[in-house]
Amino acid sequence: MALRLSAYTLCVNEHPDPNTVLLYSTLTKAVAVLQSSLFRDIKTGSIQETDMPTCLELAGEGLLVDGDVEEHSAFKLWLNQTRFGFSTIETVPVVTTDCNMRCAYCFGTDFSPSFMDRETCDHYITELARTIEVHGTRRLSIDYFGGEPLRNLDAIDWLARGARGLEQRFGLELRQRLTTNGYLLDAEVASHLASVGSPAYR
Numbered sequence: 001m002a003l004r005l006s007a008y009t010l011c012v013n014e015h016p017d018p019n020t021v022l023l024y025s026t027l028t029k030a031v032a033v034l035q036s037s038l039f040r041d042i043k044t045g046s047i048q049e050t051d052m053p054t055c056l057e058l059a060g061e062g063l064l065v066d067g068d069v070e071e072h073s074a075f076k077l078w079l080n081q082t083r084f085g086f087s088t089i090e091t092v093p094v095v096t097t098d099c100n101m102r103c104a105y106c107f108g109t110d111f112s113p114s115f116m117d118r119e120t121c122d123h124y125i126t127e128l129a130r131t132i133e134v135h136g137t138r139r140l141s142i143d144y145f146g147g148e149p150l151r152n153l154d155a156i157d158w159l160a161r162g163a164r165g166l167e168q169r170f171g172l173e174l175r176q177r178l179t180t181n182g183y184l185l186d187a188e189v190a191s192h193l194a195s196v197g198s199p200a201y202r
């Protein structure tokens with residue numbers, strides 16, 4: 001295999017001492033220090049057989065790449081998968097537009113408040129399950145939102161249980177949290193939410 005420096009590797013000559021070169025991958029954040037002689041061999045495409053294990057290690061860390069790899073296309077593909085893919089789903093269910101406060105600047109509350117019911121929660125979970133199954137999603141993040149979400153504890157409870165079901169069914173990494181004004185958050189509510197897997201607040 002012909003290895004070369006990755007286009008995303010930065011090189012600092014004569015660092016940390018005059019006979020070495022520091023490499024840093026802006027993609028993987030890997031760092032390595034090489035003897036200048038090995039660095040020269042890599043640059044000129046004349047890696048010695050005895051240095052190949054070291055170079056393969058560097059390739060494993062993303063500092064070197066196979067000469068045939070077209071890195072910019074691979075990076076574009078990765079970027080598009082990150083931007084438009086479904087490996088992570090972040091969802092923000094508005095469980096109610098009602099709130100116990102009336103902040104003047106608020107855009108989230110409603111004078112005729114609505115509350116997400118259990119049937120809608122079930123649809124929500126079913127649609128999430130379909131998406132996760134089709135796209136092989138690995139991480140699911142749910143942020144319960146409002147209005148003041150604690151005005152509809154039943155919906156949070158119902159969705160959180162459904163999310164735990166998805167976690168077990170698909171082996172997901174699940175994160176749940178609540179955006180709240182905190183006024184209705186007492187010890188009983190907090191302990192109940194913790195029991196259904198929604199212990200984080202902001």
Ligand code: SF4
Nearest residue numbers: 099101103106147181
């Ligand atoms: S507490 Fe939040 S949701 Fe409620 S009125 Fe104020 S800004 Fe809006």
